[in-house]
Amino acid sequence: MASIPPGVLGALDPTSDRAAFRQIADQLREAIDKGRFKEGAKLPSESELVEHYGKTRMTVRNALGILQGEGLTVHEHGRGVFVRPRPPVKRLASDRFARRHRDQGKAAFVVEAEAAGSRPEVDSLEVREERSTPDISARLGSARKVLARRRRYLLDGKPVETAVSYLPLDIARNTPIAEPNPGPGGIYARLEELGHELDHFEEEVRARMPAPDEVKTLRLASGVPVIHLVRTAYDTDGRAVEVCDTVMSADAYVLAYQLPAS
Amino acid sequence: MASIPPGVLGALDPTSDRAAFRQIADQLREAIDKGRFKEGAKLPSESELVEHYGKTRMTVRNALGILQGEGLTVHEHGRGVFVRPRPPVKRLASDRFARRHRDQGKAAFVVEAEAAGSRPEVDSLEVREERSTPDISARLGSARKVLARRRRYLLDGKPVETAVSYLPLDIARNTPIAEPNPGPGGIYARLEELGHELDHFEEEVRARMPAPDEVKTLRLASGVPVIHLVRTAYDTDGRAVEVCDTVMSADAYVLAYQLPAS
DNA sequence: TAGTGGTCTAGACCACACC
DNA sequence: GTGTGGTCTAGACCACTAT
Structure with missing residues (x-):
């Protein structure tokens, strides 16, 4: 010894x-x-x-x-x-959903990660129709059934984020959005092609300790909280067209936002 | 038994x-x-x-x-x-620093909390000149010395947030900003009166487990993370005029942001 | 095989809250 | 005083890693 x-x-x-x-x-x-x-x-x-x-x-x-x-x-x-080593954090910029970042053949996550020198992966992709929860219904404005797109994101082999997108069935059913790979620019590009021009997004950010299943899925070290982010996308008619429920390893991310002064 | x-x-x-x-x-x-x-x-x-x-x-x-x-x-x-009871969370809206919310006789924290039916307090107020840290200097654009305004916020007797504002001395020295009570509308109103019309704010959001001193100051229950928020205020000349470093009890807050689609 | 951390036993005494 | 959780002892055996 x-x-x-x-x-x-x-x-x-x-x-x-x-x-x-x-x-x-x-x-x-x-x-x-x-x-x-x-x-x-x-x-x-x-x-x-x-x-x-x-x-x-x-x-x-x-x-x-x-x-x-x-x-x-x-x-x-x-x-x-x-x-515990402090892993490099990924910065999520406030313009990350701007239309100009959408004209790629790849998903935004992949493009950004490669630009930062990381090796991105997406797995556990699952797309299916589900009954909506009260919370999702309230955010979407009363859709009883929704299309749910689940996936997990990894950087350099480490899981960093799980995300579930919920879309009203009347918008998403029988469209490329219901396919595992929705095509270049992702589902936001498809929504706009379907006539739902996007106006803005609202994000709600919380932090908490992970539930046991989240510890498993994100392979979280003990003592690492999660950031729980719920994003709602609105079209120019003011309709909520998508809710994305995201759980991120808090040691992998810093979120950046810009606020107007006026 | x-x-x-x-x-x-x-x-x-x-x-x-x-x-x-x-x-x-x-x-x-x-x-x-x-x-x-x-x-x-x-x-x-x-x-x-x-x-x-x-x-x-x-x-x-x-x-x-x-x-x-x-x-x-x-x-x-x-x-x-x-x-553990889930305390009601305070929602921080994305327009919380809009100029129109600033024309009150009271601080924004007080106004919002009373509107939500809570009893707000501010204590541990301390204003002094300090040497700047490298991080703050970088965000402010190389101020060697800064005015630091420290305070702690409480809702219904429970500490929920500590905040330190850093301002370049050439802006803040010998102004109401250097007073414990900067007057109606807070330091942002004073900055604008001093000719620094505010253009926008940038916020960086992180989550982590608290350090022992943060557990003490915020009287955090074990298993409660903190949200670490760093906000930089920019004037219309593009100059960073304030950096506010905030540590919030994660079980007391949800942050809301709006993102443009364009 | 040796060293490490993970789990568990069977006790002890203490500090604090409530009656 | 009684019941509660907080701290601590002195062991034991197991599972995993490295060599």
């Missing part, structure tokens, strides 16, 4: 009211923040920490659990505990 | 590969999701769960720790574990 380099971690203060496992977590957190453990570096093993602090393994594990909950570390069974 | 109503929680599957504490967490999560425990309701105590499942207290506590990490429960020392 290797030992911990001197000066990296201090000693506990037995007179403190702060629980031992919190003090240990504080010291590890500080060491990470100050770069004494760099991104991707391995923290001391549990047995090293047990020896260093003179506490039992359970206490040390509680401390490590705090860091895990804060998203600072990833724990790999049989290997060790590592400082 | 009361006992658990029959049918609410099942039994463990000893043949399953899934760890006992995960199975217990699954059953409690399902019971919460299905409304068998309602918002604010008390879950069975640890000793009740120990008896029900025939596992030790440590195993039961691990299960409860999962739910806590998911933000599903709040744990109150000496009282019990409760289903």
Whole structure:
């Protein structure tokens, strides 16, 4: 068993009211923040920490659990505990749905990702007709049945986002929108060809901890929240023609918006 | 010790590969999701769960720790574990900085909150000159020193947001902007009076788990992420005149934006 | 095979809330 | 005082990774 380099971690203060496992977590957190453990570096093993602090393994594990909950570390069974690397984030610009970005043969996600030097993938593509939920109905203005397009997006092999688009059946049924591949420019281009010229989009942004199925689908490290984004597309008649419900790994994205001052 | 109503929680599957504490967490999560425990309701105590499942207290506590990490429960020392109530969220509309909302005698936060039936407060107000960080300098276009305006917002006594505004000293020094109370319409109104007519704002939105000091300041329950929002205000000359760095309790807000289609 | 983290037992004492 | 959750001990066995 290797030992911990001197000066990296201090000693506990037995007179403190702060629980031992919190003090240990504080010291590890500080060491990470100050770069004494760099991104991707391995923290001391549990047995090293047990020896260093003179506490039992359970206490040390509680401390490590705090860091895990804060998203600072990833724990790999049989290997060790590592400082979680901060992956490069993808910036979603406020003009990402502008018509001028739509004249490509590829989907917007693919174009943007390749421009950023990443390897994009789309999988789990599923298109089917469904009964609408009350929330989707309210946003679409009372469609009982909808066309649902589900997919998952990956960057460099890592899942980053799931999305479900809901469209009223009277618009989408028996059109290219109901095909797995809707063609160049995506469903927004098809909607405009079908006479629904797009006017604007509304997006609602929330953040929360993921549900267990989201952890699985997005392969989320523990301590990583999700951004929940619901976008509604309106045509020039003021009709809601699509609702897109998106769940994104929060460590993969930064959203950018522009707001008018007037 | 009361006992658990029959049918609410099942039994463990000893043949399953899934760890006992995960199975217990699954059953409690399902019971919460299905409304068998309602918002604010008390879950069975640890000793009740120990008896029900025939596992030790440590195993039961691990299960409860999962739910806590998911933000599903709040744990109150000496009282019990409760289903976390979903507080009403405050909707931040995309036109919230429009000039027409600025002609009030009160701050925008106060006006909106009162309209929504909440009791708003602003505290921890602090205004001072500071050295700029590299990030703020880059956003403002190289101001070495800045005026920093720090404050914390509360709704009905609960802290929901901290914000720091940074303004270049050559704009803000010796103006009402440097006063604790900048007057009606806030600093944006003062900026326009000083000749910096506002053109637009840019916002960057991220989500992450809070740092320990943010947990304290915002009194965050465990399992609640924060929304980190950085807004830059530009005047009609294209100059960045303010950067506002905001950390919001993610369970208190939903952000709404409008995007153009053209 | 050795080292790592994951799960679990069976206790103990403490701090806090409520009656 | 009783019941609650918070902290901690001192073990045990297992599963996974690396060599």
